[in-house]
Amino acid sequence: MAYRLMKGNVAAVHGALLGGCTHFFGYPITPASEIAEAAANVFTASGRTFLQAESEVSVINMLYGAASAGARVMTASSGPGIALMGEGLSYLAGARLPAVVIDMQRAGPGLGNIWPEQSDYNMVVKGGGHGNYANITLVPASVQEMFDFTKHAFTLADRYRMTVFILSDAYIGQMMEPVNISGPVLHGACKDWAVRGDAATRKNLITSIHMSPSLQRKHNEELQSVYRQVASELVDFESFGTEDAQVVFVAYGIVSRICRSAVHQLREMGIKAGMLRLKTVYPFPDEEIARLVDAGKHLIAVELSNGQMANDVSLAAGNRSSVSRHLTMGGETPSVEQLVSFAVQRSAR
Amino acid sequence: MNETIAYKKPTSLYETFDRKGSGETCTHYCPGCGHGTIQKLIAEAIDSLGIQDRTIFLSPVGCAVFAYYYYDTGNIQCSHGRAPAVATGVKRTRKDAVVISYQGDGDLAGIGMTEIMHAANRGEHITVFFVNNAIYGMTGGQMAPTTPLGLKTLTTPFGRDYGRDGRPIGMAEVMNALVSPVYIERCSVSNPKDLLRTRKAITKALENQIEGKGFSFVEILSPCPTNWRMTPVDARHWIDTEMSRLFPVGLLRDTEETGLCAPHCVPWMDDSQLLAFLEGKKDPVIETGARVPGGTQRIQIAGFGGQGVLSAGELLATCGMNSSLSVTWLPSYGPEMRGGSAHVSVILSDEPVGSPLVERPDVLLAMSTPALDHFEPLMAPGGLVITNSSIVNRPLRRSDLHHVAIPATTMAKEENLVSAANVVMIASYILISRIFDLDTLRRCIPMVLRKKDLLKKNIALVDKAATYVQEYL
Structure with a gap:
């Protein structure tokens, strides 16, 4: 090849x-x-x-x-x-x-x-x-x-x-x-x-x-x-370590790449983290998000905006308390360390 | 008894206008409106030229929005002012189609000024019929770009004032300022003599397209009794006495010479040609057994624009890819590339790379002092810094980093390759990290090097770097 x-x-x-x-x-x-x-x-x-x-x-x-x-x-x-x-x-x-x-x-x-x-x-x-x-x-x-x-x-x-x-x-x-x-x-x-x-x-x-x-x-x-x-x-997504996870990042694009590194690091620390990586956002994976919330997982919507995708995550989740948001604007991107510590805080709740 | 047919409805108009309503035979135009007259002239020209099947009629936004009720031709309804752009898309897909853009004055000379100018300037092989009635008709009688000074409309209740509203635009004259159009004429449908002339102009403008001559533009002065608040007869008289003084009818251009070359025609690649073209040269990935120290190396290469920083990263990433490692390459980009600093992040890994962003570099190749100043504080503890000591002449400030100084620019200059300091830096990194062997580098340089005539010199420079590293380090 x-x-x-x-x-x-x-x-x-x-x-x-x-x-x-x-x-x-x-x-x-x-x-x-x-x-x-x-x-x-x-x-x-x-x-x-x-x-x-x-x-x-x-x-x-x-x-x-x-x-x-x-x-x-x-x-x-x-x-x-x-x-x-x-x-x-x-x-x-x-x-x-x-x-x-x-x-x-x-x-x-x-x-x-x-x-x-x-x-x-x-x-x-x-x-x-x-x-x-x-x-x-x-x-x-x-x-x-x-x-x-x-x-x-x-x-x-x-x-x-x-x-x-x-x-x-x-x-x-x-x-x-x-x-x-x-x-x-x-x-x-x-x-x-x-x-x-x-x-x-x-x-x-x-x-x-x-x-x-x-x-x-x-x-x-x-x-x-x-x-x-x-x-x-047409709904399409990748489940990356979500099955046994307590905290699950929801992300797409470049942010999902940073989340992937964060999941690795969290797992090395013994924290069961995963990621729902979106491949389509229209249509949106409402059912999968509801399923993860119903399974008791805490979702972290990570996004380079004021929460535009996160709103769809919240809507699909129904229960707002099971969704956190990590939002970055202006052209900056979150570091792996920032996402790791954010997830550590959320998993300790 | 033989019947003589004195008048027959054009066959390129539907017999009944069923898109308007079942069995309808009347148009939606007001009594005395010019659109019906003009559209019939166009239909007759389509018939006489035998192009009904080939014709694609673009209707605008405005009173002619429903032209597709009437024309038994291909029909596309366009957004306000954009018909010339739509026509461009159609014609560049269907070269044999006869594409008509039919537009009013608000549509063409107001909101659509950009599209008409550029379609005309490209010499698109289309025909534009510009119906100038000096008013916005469909919306009920507001000022148009072509409204005469002093005329009262719904949005100029005290008359058009040039101090506030500017002056009416003569579109035929504006078109005539461009080199590309082949045919420009202004006509009128206000009296029998001008109407006959309009008929000829319409036919000519379509013939030009059939013959592949280029862009044709026919402006037609047309009455709007309803919004002018006149009787149909008075409206025609007003065109002849007032409007045609502002917009004189006549031929502005009819040329055989388009002034444009035919577009360069490149043959169509079939599937296998296309696939081979896009796959490029197949350089097989070689399982070299390369393993990345620590599993992943996050490498920052930084320097001035023009030092080949980005291509150094590309060379390193290419070596990684061709050794079946996972690699990413992420540059600084945008305006800062033009002069000033340049940097690129390369990640080499045994595993698929997550984030391509390098926050804490394991390796820094610093080709300038500002690059070292910027990235040294960010380095991961125990990281490797290779400086281009021909330019960077300070030691590291941190004591927890490994520092190797290579006179990369000097060595490149000695080989008469001023811009190849980047190759020395990469060769040095590969030798020190032992991540690949030098053969991998030699194999990959031709894949990245754009000036192929310098290949031998670049390879020689790799050997020189190897000697230096082995001798001094």
């Missing part, structure tokens, strides 16, 4: 091409720029389409156009750019168009800084734009997962006709790790709903407008039933 050492940002582009993506529209922003740069290189060199747009607003609308025409499409950005895409993301959802969007989270609000936060959680997981809709949201924790999740995202996007987000962070994008670049190359099936500029699809219409409230209600109900199907089929 041959590995390549590469950044998460570059691995995502390799995953995209092998996932059958043919069109990348991008706009530079730190810490996601390497994704557009890599796409400019390998999409162009392989005869696919890369285009640098004039803004993130245009990017998401180019995705809308290319997805309408049946292409497998993607873009990548960071918080400020994703915010600008909000309206377009809502249109994609309303028109039921498949797309893949990567958010390499940086610190906010406003211009913030370029160091990692997980403060785009609400924006991405709860939709990002107006209306009742959701995005499938995958949360990789390694460079290999940047490759794997991005590759798989196109299949999910087509299957459910939804936007699939790769919600990652600056560190996972910037770090290099060995990646197993593996086939097969995936391709989308012919989309009979697309508008391809031919006789077969001439009657097709891509739109999100339904003038009558009863039709708009029906459209909304159809969307919600897709989301329920997604919730029943």
